[in-house]
Structure formats: C-alpha cells, structure tokens
Amino acid sequence: MDKSEIGQGLTGSAGETKTMKKQWHGYAFISPWLIGFLIFTAYPFLSSVYLSFTRYNIVQAPVWVGLANYHALLTQDPLFWKSLGVTLRFAGLSVPLGIVAGVALALLLNLNIRGIGVYRTIFFLPSIVPTVASSVVFLWLLNPDIGLINRILGAFGVTGPEWLESPQWALWSLVGLSLWGIGGSMVIYLAGLKDIPAYLYEAAVIDGASPLQRMVHITLPMLSPVIFFNLVMGLIGVFQYFTQAYIMTQGGPEDSTHFYALYMFEQAWRYLNMGYASAMGWLLFMVIMGITAVLFWTQKRWVHYGS
Numbered sequence: 001m002d003k004s005e006i007g008q009g010l011t012g013s014a015g016e017t018k019t020m021k022k023q024w025h026g027y028a029f030i031s032p033w034l035i036g037f038l039i040f041t042a043y044p045f046l047s048s049v050y051l052s053f054t055r056y057n058i059v060q061a062p063v064w065v066g067l068a069n070y071h072a073l074l075t076q077d078p079l080f081w082k083s084l085g086v087t088l089r090f091a092g093l094s095v096p097l098g099i100v101a102g103v104a105l106a107l108l109l110n111l112n113i114r115g116i117g118v119y120r121t122i123f124f125l126p127s128i129v130p131t132v133a134s135s136v137v138f139l140w141l142l143n144p145d146i147g148l149i150n151r152i153l154g155a156f157g158v159t160g161p162e163w164l165e166s167p168q169w170a171l172w173s174l175v176g177l178s179l180w181g182i183g184g185s186m187v188i189y190l191a192g193l194k195d196i197p198a199y200l201y202e203a204a205v206i207d208g209a210s211p212l213q214r215m216v217h218i219t220l221p222m223l224s225p226v227i228f229f230n231l232v233m234g235l236i237g238v239f240q241y242f243t244q245a246y247i248m249t250q251g252g253p254e255d256s257t258h259f260y261a262l263y264m265f266e267q268a269w270r271y272l273n274m275g276y277a278s279a280m281g282w283l284l285f286m287v288i289m290g291i292t293a294v295l296f297w298t299q300k301r302w303v304h305y306g307s
Helices: 003-051 068-075 078-108 116-128 131-141 148-155 170-181 183-194 198-206 211-238 243-248 260-270 274-302
Strands: none
Touching: 003 274, 068 274, 078 170, 078 183, 078 211, 078 260, 116 170, 116 183, 131 148, 131 170, 131 243, 170 243, 183 211, 198 211, 211 274, 243 260, 260 274
16 A cells, blocks of 8 residues: 555545534534433323323322223213314314415405505414413403403394303304414415416416406415415314313313313323323324325325426
C-alpha cells in the first residue's frame, strides 16, 4: 500500500467520524423529545395493552384476567353499547354538518370583497377559544329559565325547549354547539380553494358554465382531498368527544349524551377500573381504525388528486 492509499484511508475514517459526530449532535438535540415520547406516549401505550387483560385499580397490583374485560364489555355492559351508539349518532350528525358548514363558510370568505380579512378573523376566533370557557358560556346561554337563547325566542312568542335537560334535545344541542369551532377547518378549506388553478374557472366561463356547475364540477372535485382530510380528522376527533359533555351534561339526561370517551373516563377515574378502561380504549382504537380504513377504501371513488 503506497502513501496515497494510506492518506485516502485516513481521510475517509476522519470523514466518517465527523459524520457520526454530527449525527450524535442531532440525537442530543432531539433527545428531550425522544425521552418525553418514550415515557409519556410509548410506555403508556404499550402498558395499556397489558392492563386491558388485567383487573387493576391503581392501589393494588394488576391481576391477570385474560379476555374477561372484553367479554364483559361486549356481553354484559349495556351502557357500553349505549355510549357507543350515542357517539356514532353524534358523529353521523356533527361531522357531515361541520363539513357542509365549513365548505360553505370558506366559499363565502373566499369572495374578493372589501374587509374580507376582518370577516375571516371573526369567524376563526371561536376556534381558538378554550373549550372549557366556551362550554361554560353555552351552559348559560342554553339555560331553559334564564338563558339568552330562550329569552330571544320568548320575545317572538316561541317557548324554547329545555336544551340540555331534555333527552330529545340534549344531543342536538351538542351537535349545534359543534359548529362553534368550524373556523379551524374553514381555514384549511380556504387554503384548498386558493390552490385551485384559476384557468379551470376561466375555461368553464368561456364554455358557458353557470356558478353552480363550476362549483359542482370544479370546486368540489378539486377540494375533495381537503374534504377527505377533514373528514378523517373530524371522525377521529368526534370519537374522543369528552370536554363539552363532561362540563355541560355529565352524560345526562337519561344517558342521552353519555359519550364513549366520557364513559371510559368514568370507568378509569371514578371507579378506578383501569383494566376495564384500557380494554375500552383498545376497542375504541379498533373502531377508529376500522372506520378510517373504510374511508381510505372509498376515497378512490370520490377523492380527485388532479393537477
């Protein structure tokens, strides 16, 4: 081996050492996040798999019971099925309504009129209001005796219902309340509308297409990837619906708003059935994964990724 080969070998080793040092520097910078992820996400996630097969109340050590928790949930717990049904009904109402309202609002706020930035800000602000604060405000607004909404209806001679105290109206009240925060999805729809090429509308106008035809054949197909994204995220979020129901109804009246996440919370922290709640969590995970898989299977038929 001559001197040039020796020099190249030393240079290569030095380069590899320098690259490895840079990599370790990168790992050192992200180590706080990695440690936090392992401790607060990965470990609880994996622990819940084991706990779902145990009887565990935090105070005593977990006792292995096999599939007993899952068997009790599916065959011996009517409230499990009722809470799942309430959640599915809420998802079937609030998610499509939120998509329609979000797209409609984005179309209105996409108009080129004076002061449009102010209007966009006004409609976006409710989405950044803390959920607890907005829930407390609406708890007062929907009060059947002193609430502002029933007072306004009374001024027109209409007797307002017991919004949150009636089994017939409680779920519908929460569905209406879900529209309060559509400003976040509205911004995403606006971004999608801005990404639609203008030449498509220009060609459609030249061909004599009406505004309705342009919306049906250009706007909605080009916006379908954004709609699909909000649909998936909305369904995942609605199956975790908890805060509003916990603050405003506590699952009542007559379990009409006893959502799945609320029932899981009660099993875990009110009754300390951590193993049972872990089994509920994994069943919820499987339900969400199943519905998401169905959505991804159907998206080939209605989502258009055109250029």
